[in-house]
Amino acid sequence: MSNVNTSDQWFASWFDTPYYHILYRDRDYTEAGQFMQRLTQRLKLSKDAHIMDLACGRGRHSMYLNKLGYRVTGVDLSDSSIAFAKAELRKTTSTPSINEENTELNPIDASRIEFHVHNMTVPYDQTFDAVFNLFTSFGYFDDAADNLKTIEAIKSNLKPGGYAVIDFMNAHYVVENLVKENSKTEEGITFHNSRRFENGFIYKDIKFTDNDHDYHFTERVSALTLEDFQSYFAAAGVELIDVYGNYQLEDYNQETSDRLIMIFRN
Numbered sequence: 001m002s003n004v005n006t007s008d009q010w011f012a013s014w015f016d017t018p019y020y021h022i023l024y025r026d027r028d029y030t031e032a033g034q035f036m037q038r039l040t041q042r043l044k045l046s047k048d049a050h051i052m053d054l055a056c057g058r059g060r061h062s063m064y065l066n067k068l069g070y071r072v073t074g075v076d077l078s079d080s081s082i083a084f085a086k087a088e089l090r091k092t093t094s095t096p097s098i099n100e101e102n103t104e105l106n107p108i109d110a111s112r113i114e115f116h117v118h119n120m121t122v123p124y125d126q127t128f129d130a131v132f133n134l135f136t137s138f139g140y141f142d143d144a145a146d147n148l149k150t151i152e153a154i155k156s157n158l159k160p161g162g163y164a165v166i167d168f169m170n171a172h173y174v175v176e177n178l179v180k181e182n183s184k185t186e187e188g189i190t191f192h193n194s195r196r197f198e199n200g201f202i203y204k205d206i207k208f209t210d211n212d213h214d215y216h217f218t219e220r221v222s223a224l225t226l227e228d229f230q231s232y233f234a235a236a237g238v239e240l241i242d243v244y245g246n247y248q249l250e251d252y253n254q255e256t257s258d259r260l261i262m263i264f265r266n
């Protein structure tokens, strides 16, 4: 596939629809916030650090990082998600909020957060103290060469000594524990999901009807293993320094971990 023209790819259409956000609306914001706190503490990022949230979606991690005091740039391929994130920013009040660990978060500092449409296979025109790629925002491409291009782009977006984090699924665990079918109703729409593992990819077919219109989307993510990532890191010339298996940052175990969270540096 081309680096630039992603418009005919499944991820360019599905993530840009409101339905993606409806299906996943119960995602755990508390867990995401705690993960950001642990990660920034683990990386010992100073409060003047500038973090890139690569494939930020509607910016939930970006907003939290900003409230923790960091300067953040969130980028995503989806125009509508970036438009949503910008609109949220304009709506945000200056009331301080309290997180689960009862630490006071800062109000959003709009002068230290921005959102842009950007394709992650291409280097961004700025460098950062840290680049975060979160919540399985990797492995979508037809051509495996684009995975390496993305790691190389991340490397070029890091300041010397900067850290990058890829928060991917533990594909081994997901394949072993594949829920073949389930249904879920959100906002009056019943989503019928079926999953399969085929030719190294995990597929999720999502079918539903809304306003008398039938929809069918397919998510497809490459079942990349730690060894696959290690070969990309070696080819890109970055150093893998830590691997965690969940959002509590406990050790990775191929059989039991649900996540594969890798920290590497320039």
Ligand SMILES: C[S@@+](CC[C@H](N)C(=O)[O-])C[C@H]1O[C@@H](n2cnc3c(N)ncnc32)[C@H](O)[C@@H]1O
Pocket: 006, 011, 015, 016, 054, 055, 056, 057, 058, 059, 060, 061, 075, 076, 077, 078, 081, 118, 119, 120, 121, 133, 134, 135, 136, 137, 140
């Ligand atoms: C599973 S969502 C996660 C979004 C966000 N990180 C979160 O946790 O809410 C994956 C995101 O990757 C984005 N994406 C897919 N391909 C991309 C690309 N080539 N460049 C930038 N973003 C991309 C999608 O638009 C989508 O927002």
